[in-house]
Amino acid sequence: TGEVQAVELVVRGRHKEVDSGEWKTGESNTTKVTSTNSYAKLTINGEVLYEVDLINMVEIVDGVDLMEAHRNALGL
DSSP, rough: OOOOEEEEEEEEEEEEEEEOOOTTTTSSOEEEEEEEEEEEEEEEEEEEEEEEEETTTTTTTEEEEEHHHHHHHTTT
């Protein structure tokens, strides 16, 4: 359709596996990375679709913090 969207994905964590496959001169190559994330935030056209922060007990989906009551109950 020719529509352009600004997409930003921010992640934090550790890579569990990096598979570079076979590299051949003059050919396009791909690398497969498997990660365990402790944080992820997806923003499309300036709108945050979700933000998950395992360490700080934050889970925001469509602007609603699903873990807020749990943090408050624990005094965090």
